Amino acid sequence: MYDIAIVGAGVTGAMTARELSQYDLKIALLDKCNDVAMGATKANSGIVHAGFDAAEGSLMAKLNVEGCAMMAETCKKLNVPYKNNGSLVVAFSEEETEHLQKLYDRGVKNGVPDMKILSKEELLAMEPNLNPDACGALYAPTAGIVCPYELTIAATECAVTNGVEFIRNCEVKAVETDDEKITLDTTQGKIEAKYVINAAGVFADDLARMAGDDTIHITARRGEYFLLDKSVGNTVNHTIFQCPSKMGKGILVAQTVDGNLLMGPTAEDIEDKSDVSTSNAGLNNVKKFAAKSVPTINARNAITSFTGLRAHADAHEFIIGVSEKNPRLINAAGIESPGLSSSPAIAKYIDNIVKSLFGDLTVKADYDDTREAPVRFRHMTDEEREELIKKNSAYGRIICRCETITEGEILDAIHAPAGARDVDGVKRRTRAGMGRCQGGFCGSKVVEILARELGCELNDITKFGGNSNILFDRTK
Amino acid sequence: MLQYDLVVVGGGPAGMAAALKAKECGVSKIVILERAETLGGILEQCIHTGFGLHYFGEELSGPEYAARFIELVKQTDIDVKVNTMVLSVSDDKVVTAVNTADGLLKIQAKAVVLAMGCRERPRGALQIAGTRASGIMTAGTAQKYVNIDGYMPGKKVVILGSGDIGLIMARRMTLEGAEVKVVCELMPFSGGLTRNIVQCLDDFGIPLRLSTTVIETHGKERLEGVTIAQVDDHLQPIPGTEEYIECDTLMLSVGLIPENELTKQAGIGLDRITNGAVVNEMRETDHKGIFACGNVLQVHDLVDYVTLESQIAGEGAARYILGQDSDEKVYINTKPENGVRYIVPQKVNIKSKEDVKLYFRVGAIYKNKKLTVEADGNVISSKKKVKLAPGEMENVVIPADVLASLNENSTITVRVED
Numbered sequence: 001m002y003d004i005a006i007v008g009a010g011v012t013g014a015m016t017a018r019e020l021s022q023y024d025l026k027i028a029l030l031d032k033c034n035d036v037a038m039g040a041t042k043a044n045s046g047i048v049h050a051g052f053d054a055a056e057g058s059l060m061a062k063l064n065v066e067g068c069a070m071m072a073e074t075c076k077k078l079n080v081p082y083k084n085n086g087s088l089v090v091a092f093s094e095e096e097t098e099h100l101q102k103l104y105d106r107g108v109k110n111g112v113p114d115m116k117i118l119s120k121e122e123l124l125a126m127e128p129n130l131n132p133d134a135c136g137a138l139y140a141p142t143a144g145i146v147c148p149y150e151l152t153i154a155a156t157e158c159a160v161t162n163g164v165e166f167i168r169n170c171e172v173k174a175v176e177t178d179d180e181k182i183t184l185d186t187t188q189g190k191i192e193a194k195y196v197i198n199a200a201g202v203f204a205d206d207l208a209r210m211a212g213d214d215t216i217h218i219t220a221r222r223g224e225y226f227l228l229d230k231s232v233g234n235t236v237n238h239t240i241f242q243c244p245s246k247m248g249k250g251i252l253v254a255q256t257v258d259g260n261l262l263m264g265p266t267a268e269d270i271e272d273k274s275d276v277s278t279s280n281a282g283l284n285n286v287k288k289f290a291a292k293s294v295p296t297i298n299a300r301n302a303i304t305s306f307t308g309l310r311a312h313a314d315a316h317e318f319i320i321g322v323s324e325k326n327p328r329l330i331n332a333a334g335i336e337s338p339g340l341s342s343s344p345a346i347a348k349y350i351d352n353i354v355k356s357l358f359g360d361l362t363v364k365a366d367y368d369d370t371r372e373a374p375v376r377f378r379h380m381t382d383e384e385r386e387e388l389i390k391k392n393s394a395y396g397r398i399i400c401r402c403e404t405i406t407e408g409e410i411l412d413a414i415h416a417p418a419g420a421r422d423v424d425g426v427k428r429r430t431r432a433g434m435g436r437c438q439g440g441f442c443g444s445k446v447v448e449i450l451a452r453e454l455g456c457e458l459n460d461i462t463k464f465g466g467n468s469n470i471l472f473d474r475t476k
Numbered sequence: 477m478l479q480y481d482l483v484v485v486g487g488g489p490a491g492m493a494a495a496l497k498a499k500e501c502g503v504s505k506i507v508i509l510e511r512a513e514t515l516g517g518i519l520e521q522c523i524h525t526g527f528g529l530h531y532f533g534e535e536l537s538g539p540e541y542a543a544r545f546i547e548l549v550k551q552t553d554i555d556v557k558v559n560t561m562v563l564s565v566s567d568d569k570v571v572t573a574v575n576t577a578d579g580l581l582k583i584q585a586k587a588v589v590l591a592m593g594c595r596e597r598p599r600g601a602l603q604i605a606g607t608r609a610s611g612i613m614t615a616g617t618a619q620k621y622v623n624i625d626g627y628m629p630g631k632k633v634v635i636l637g638s639g640d641i642g643l644i645m646a647r648r649m650t651l652e653g654a655e656v657k658v659v660c661e662l663m664p665f666s667g668g669l670t671r672n673i674v675q676c677l678d679d680f681g682i683p684l685r686l687s688t689t690v691i692e693t694h695g696k697e698r699l700e701g702v703t704i705a706q707v708d709d710h711l712q713p714i715p716g717t718e719e720y721i722e723c724d725t726l727m728l729s730v731g732l733i734p735e736n737e738l739t740k741q742a743g744i745g746l747d748r749i750t751n752g753a754v755v756n757e758m759r760e761t762d763h764k765g766i767f768a769c770g771n772v773l774q775v776h777d778l779v780d781y782v783t784l785e786s787q788i789a790g791e792g793a794a795r796y797i798l799g800q801d802s803d804e805k806v807y808i809n810t811k812p813e814n815g816v817r818y819i820v821p822q823k824v825n826i827k828s829k830e831d832v833k834l835y836f837r838v839g840a841i842y843k844n845k846k847l848t849v850e851a852d853g854n855v856i857s858s859k860k861k862v863k864l865a866p867g868e869m870e871n872v873v874i875p876a877d878v879l880a881s882l883n884e885n886s887t888i889t890v891r892v893e894d
Contacts, residue, residue, distance in 0.1 A: 306608065
């Protein structure tokens with residue numbers, strides 16, 4: 001029996017697993033997919049919000065501001081790229097300019113430091129490519145950018161290194177609770193635990209309901225994005241928001257930590273919680289609204305488009321705590337934006353709940369809250385590269401030429417704790433296939449390496465688990 | 477640092493032909509750097525025939541065509557480094573590369589030939605809405621799975637784009653037992669060779685739907701179908717013409733992009749239309765001693781022309797290395813006009829004392845037109861053409877005596893006329 005089973009290996013589940021892995025507890029981290037970070041975590045803006053959006057006094061506001069302050073240090077420990085680029089909410093009318101003041105006031109109440117309302121001149125000096133019709137902006141220098149799946153992968157690796165068991169392809173079908181334990185009936189068999197942490201994203205309400213808690217309702221809110229080539233990555237220096245509406249923070253334009261340019265998301269509530277398709281209408285909206293902020297932006301530079309689903313709770317508030325209906329269920333539900341920004345603080349918050357449930361918990365002597373930096377050939381000097389290849393010649397074979405990714409890095413990704421098992425998993429860990437040719441050249445090589453390392457046939461390899469096989473039978 | 481007279485980046489048909497020609501012209505130390513396991517480039521996976529009709533006067537398969545050059549390279553003292561990826565080419569011709577045996581390689585070259593070939597345009601650039609299921613791949617990737625790895629990438633196939641690789645794969649998949657439901661082409665004409673449309677589609681009863689595109693993909697894990705629609709004159713989908721086609725595979729053959737990352741890094745000027753370097757008649761770029769040839773310079777439809785172009789670059793590199801360049805150089809521009817999209821070379825030395833062949837493509841289908849070459853208002857040549865198509869590269873010779881009669885302010889134009 002596990003002390004704790006965490007359902008959902010998104011950023012919330014993974015960061016919580018890492019936090020709790022400091023104790024002498026038996027912990028399982030489950031996910032229904034073939035990898036971590038496969039839900040909302042995989043496809044969002046990657047923004048670390050400063051914290052002026054959430055309602056004053058809300059848990060969301062508190063954890064956002066705390067999480068934002070913790071993010072740089074967390075990323076440093078996990079060796080995940082993080083950039084403190086600052087954010088700008090741009091106003092295009094007098095009405096919107098007045099709204100900036102409201103956001104500023106709320107930010108002050110939420111405890112957001114160092115904000116400033118910029119004049120048009122100040123704004124355009126900071127962002128020369130912005131639409132000259134802009135009237136001003138709210139500048140929040142504490143905002144940043146981080147790669148959400150890289151953070152989640154790193155946190156999971158850290159957790160697994162500290163003893164957490166990661167169980168993939170493990171979908172919860174039913175939940176039973178008695179006086180001693182809570183039992184999850186899953187696609188990987190029965191899993192018993194003293195407590196379950198519900199970090200199931202858009203499915204958190206379904207899981208809660210299975211455990212007898214029908215107080216939660218989650219709506220999948222679709223957001224569509226374009227990712228543009230690195231050649232236009234420097235179009236903006238800060239994350240550019242427009243004034244928020246009731247559906248969210250609107251279409252943003254921002255650089256990613258990898259140097260691409262991101263534009264999106266749309267916001268549309270949908271019925272099917274697994275529908276991550278893009279739509280012509282949605283993508284056209286992204287183009288239209290992004291062009292309002294940055295007129296020169298051109299979707300011709302897009303290397304891909306994608307959809308993410310936000311786990312929107314009815315009250316637009318994080319639901320974190322022991323369920324009122326089931327004392328063995330700890331909910332971490334409704335974690336939509338600023339969920340990524342809040343994730344280090346959410347993990348701490350759940351840590352306090354777990355401590356209160358288990359009483360005295362001592363930190364393991366060998367607990368290590370860091371993750372070793374993965375090899376990144378593309379960022380090395382020629383001297384470092386030479387040394388590296390001498391030690392291991394697999395780093396001398398380039399597999400992905402667009403992003404300059406070596407076979408050694410792909411082997412590291414496969415053999416890492418909770419390592420990659422499919423092509424997309426390799427891509428998220430190494431960036432192989434993420435460049436301008438989108439895997440045209442390296443895709444088949446990654447399939448070969450995966451099959452060789454996992455000891456299976458080429459046609460057993462999937463794009464992202466399930467039935468997403470790439471190849472059928474052998475040719476005649 | 478290693479020293480070579482000539483470093484050839486890429487060991488496909490272009491790189492091999494350039495290296496061999498340079499050797500023949502007397503260059504002593506040559507190395508070919510190739511990222512794959514063997515020389516031959518993309519020809520190795522092109523097991524169909526149709527190669528060599530112009531150059532060898534016989535019909536060969538891709539590997540056979542490549543083998544003839546690989547054999548010739550072996551008979552010389554040209555060094556070959558396979559599994560070797562070039563990371564950069566600097567202004568002063570230092571080539572940095574990496575492989576498992578040598579580690580990090582730095583080579584000082586007297587001249588460099590860029591022969592990196594091209595890549596296929598991926599899905600992302602097309603912005604097709606829908607799911608991100610598996611089963612969506614470029615035709616070239618599918619070709620590698622079938623011909624090299626021996627696996628079927630699909631059973632029910634829709635092909636978007638009627639480029640030559642797409643046409644070849646329509647036939648290949650059919651022969652392997654797959655059902656190719658339709659080939660959709662956005663444009664009102666195919667970009668592929670006529671012979672490929674006949675031999676790969678018509679002969680197998682595979683429909684080619686012109687002015688039609690894929691507007692949505694369906695299926696959460698493996699592809700389950702696509703929605704296709706007809707497009708109007710502005711290439712926009714026409715509402716009401718949508719049609720769902722069940723399939724497990726969508727192959728893309730929607731264009732080739734010269735692989736010019738190294739060229740751009742080196743600061744070499746590119747042509748906006750060809751996406752390749754701007755070159756003179758010896759295929760020398762705007763960086764002295766750096767040459768480009770083959771599909772990295774302009775996307776060719778026949779490997780035979782790649783070979784011929786690369787021999788020019790090899791000879792140019794040899795003259796540069798051996799100091800045989802003519803002293804007198806006066807460059808004038810070639811200019812595509814009315815219906816002609818681009819011309820390679822973009823610059824010609826009127827003092828070269830040699831005939832120069834201009835290669836170019838038209839932008840649309842033309843029937844019973846004339847191709848007219850003019851310099852300073854004087855018609856140099858005017859040829860009747862029954863058919864001109866974007867898929868078929870054309871060429872025209874400018875005789876040496878005509879070049880010699882021009883001056884530094886002259887321009888050579890090529891255009892389509894009634």
